[in-house]
Amino acid sequence: MKVTVGHLIAAFLEGCGVKSAYGVISIHNMPILDAIAERGAIRFVSARGEAGAASMADACARSAGTLGVCITSTGTAAGNACGGMVEAITAGTPLLHITGQIEVPYLDRDMAYIHEAPDQLSMLEAVSKKAWRVRSADTALATFQQAVREALTAPCGPVSVEVPIDIQAELIDLPESFEPVAPAISAPAAAEIERLAETLAAARRPLLWLGGGARGAGAAVARLVAMGFGVVTSTQGRGIVAETHPMSLGAYNLQPPVEAFYGTCDAMLVVGSRLRGNETLKYKLKLPKALLRIDADASANGRAYANQQFVCADAALALDALADKLEGRMRVDPDFAADLRRAHAAAVRALRDGLGPYSELVDAVQAAAGTRFHWVRDVTVSNSTWGNRELRLPDARAGVHAVGGGIGLGLAMAVGVATGAAAHASGRKTVLLSGDGGFVLQLGELACAVQEQADFTVVLMNDKSYGVIKNIQDAQYGGRRVYAELHTPDYALLAQAIGFAHRRATKLSEVPALLEALSRERGPKMLEIDMLAIGSFKTAFAGPPVKDAGTAGKAA
Numbered sequence: 001m002k003v004t005v006g007h008l009i010a011a012f013l014e015g016c017g018v019k020s021a022y023g024v025i026s027i028h029n030m031p032i033l034d035a036i037a038e039r040g041a042i043r044f045v046s047a048r049g050e051a052g053a054a055s056m057a058d059a060c061a062r063s064a065g066t067l068g069v070c071i072t073s074t075g076t077a078a079g080n081a082c083g084g085m086v087e088a089i090t091a092g093t094p095l096l097h098i099t100g101q102i103e104v105p106y107l108d109r110d111m112a113y114i115h116e117a118p119d120q121l122s123m124l125e126a127v128s129k130k131a132w133r134v135r136s137a138d139t140a141l142a143t144f145q146q147a148v149r150e151a152l153t154a155p156c157g158p159v160s161v162e163v164p165i166d167i168q169a170e171l172i173d174l175p176e177s178f179e180p181v182a183p184a185i186s187a188p189a190a191a192e193i194e195r196l197a198e199t200l201a202a203a204r205r206p207l208l209w210l211g212g213g214a215r216g217a218g219a220a221v222a223r224l225v226a227m228g229f230g231v232v233t234s235t236q237g238r239g240i241v242a243e244t245h246p247m248s249l250g251a252y253n254l255q256p257p258v259e260a261f262y263g264t265c266d267a268m269l270v271v272g273s274r275l276r277g278n279e280t281l282k283y284k285l286k287l288p289k290a291l292l293r294i295d296a297d298a299s300a301n302g303r304a305y306a307n308q309q310f311v312c313a314d315a316a317l318a319l320d321a322l323a324d325k326l327e328g329r330m331r332v333d334p335d336f337a338a339d340l341r342r343a344h345a346a347a348v349r350a351l352r353d354g355l356g357p358y359s360e361l362v363d364a365v366q367a368a369a370g371t372r373f374h375w376v377r378d379v380t381v382s383n384s385t386w387g388n389r390e391l392r393l394p395d396a397r398a399g400v401h402a403v404g405g406g407i408g409l410g411l412a413m414a415v416g417v418a419t420g421a422a423a424h425a426s427g428r429k430t431v432l433l434s435g436d437g438g439f440v441l442q443l444g445e446l447a448c449a450v451q452e453q454a455d456f457t458v459v460l461m462n463d464k465s466y467g468v469i470k471n472i473q474d475a476q477y478g479g480r481r482v483y484a485e486l487h488t489p490d491y492a493l494l495a496q497a498i499g500f501a502h503r504r505a506t507k508l509s510e511v512p513a514l515l516e517a518l519s520r521e522r523g524p525k526m527l528e529i530d531m532l533a534i535g536s537f538k539t540a541f542a543g544p545p546v547k548d549a550g551t552a553g554k555a556a
């Protein structure tokens with residue numbers, strides 16, 4: 001059977017288990033989108049911009065645990081996706097960005113051909129783990145197989161493939177087999193695991209620090225926790241152990257009571273974590289001296305923190321092998337669990353206190369979310385303070401946030417999560433926490449959300465300004481508050497115009513009833529928190545905390 005290369009690409013994506021893809025249609029990707037529609041197996045979500053499409057695909061991948069797919073046009077359109085690609089590379093999301101290119105005969109000749117982007121491939125390389133150009137119809141499948149393999153091989157990341165439009169439309173025989181090629185998985189060396197086990201078997205107060213790279217290692221982690229290991233996570237590692245588990249500190253990873261607790265631990269095994277600057281007080285957080293590390297990325301050895309031992313391997317394989325070696329050997333201090341709980345409780349208390357009135361909001365949103373949900377967050381004060389630690393996440397796929405700190409991705413991420421949950425029939429709710437400043441960046445995607453009936457609730461923290469910027473200006477710029485006041489839409493009217501449900505809370509006591517009312521609506525819905533009516537947080541947040549108080553906030 002003769003098919004277009006576009007058709008082959010659509011069939012290959014189905015073979016990769018892709019159930020939803022995100023993008024904007026254009027003459028430079030129509031052979032692919034036409035085939036997706038014709039085949040009818042993948043739900044294509046028409047974003048209003050490629051920036052949104054990239055973040056939708058990223059968030060779908062993170063929450064559904066699949067390959068994300070974003071399809072753009074050449075030139076400006078591919079460029080529009082770059083912000084979302086930067087976030088995906090920061091987060092290590094397996095994402096395939098497919099973009100077009102002009103016809104091969106005119107390519108790279110500077111002929112002022114419409115849609116040509118000079119050196120598009122270099123631009124894509126800069127924001128991708130790797131980028132390729134399809135060179136011929138015959139090699140298209142191989143290029144896509146290699147690209148998907150790269151995206152899914154740990155450390156995972158976004159990849160880009162540009163396909164000239166004449167190649168997309170070329171007719172070829174549909175190959176007999178067009179399965180994806182399995183990702184490379186690195187097994188640990190037995191001697192390395194033996195050494196790690198020797199060190200840990202002697203530990204009385206062992207703690208695991210889990211990052212996003214350990215998301216697939218939940219079962220092995222559970223074995224170690226059953227032996228008495230405690231757990232703390234990065235924001236990316238949240239939920240690998242349910243955050244309600246008594247041995248979990250959740251992502252309370254840098255609060256003073258927790259840092260003091262680290263001082264009592266005699267070993268910390270860091271797994272699949274960058275130990276990011278904003279989660280380690282710019283690498284000054286005091287971690288236990290016996291710092292051991294497992295990472296699929298060999299260049300993580302000694303990065304950010306010196307480590308006593310490093311094992312380069314897949315997290316799940318390494319932790320499973322380690323658990324085999326430690327079975328029946330751990331002699332954990334009987335006080336360890338209670339001390340961990342005390343440190344956690346003290347950290348939670350301090351956080352709650354700093355929130356002032358908004359502590360009540362945390363409980364109301366948690367109650368409405370239930371136990372099976374996705375918790376998507378934009379970069380806003382409420383996320384930097386509580387959203388990155390509360391709600392209590394049930395599992396490793398529940399949390400999605402902008403790891404790189406860029407505002408404005410949250411709305412599109414919620415669309416990606418909600419449509420991904422629907423395509424995979426996960427039955428989970430999606431809740432988005434966003435500031436008003438970040439929310440307005442991609443307002444056009446609200447139209448997409450309504451059209452797609454993406455089922456999520458936005459909790460919009462509306463202070464009609466860039467709150468954190470004002471706090472930083474107060475702390476570091478003599479209170480000179482400039483460029484941070486925002487003209488803000490009337491969201492009740494906007495909701496009417498675009499067609500989604502909206503409620504505004506002027507008192508936090510109203511929140512449970514308003515969320516209850518919204519839960520009866522389909523599609524996107526918004527609970528607007530009128531922060532000007534409710535008042536400020538007790539403690540002002542002025543950027544990620546750093547070690548000595550004199551420079552507090554400078555990392556923002």
Ligand SMILES: Cc1ncc(C[n+]2csc(CCOP(=O)(O)OP(=O)(O)O)c2C)c(N)n1
Pocket residue numbers: 379380381382405406407408434435436437438439461463465466467468469
């Ligand atoms: C893409 C991007 N542009 C600019 C910034 C700088 N920035 C960080 S937070 C912020 C304000 C966010 O305002 P809002 O969403 O209203 O949340 P609030 O600070 O009021 O809680 C800005 C402009 C950023 N982080 N990312």
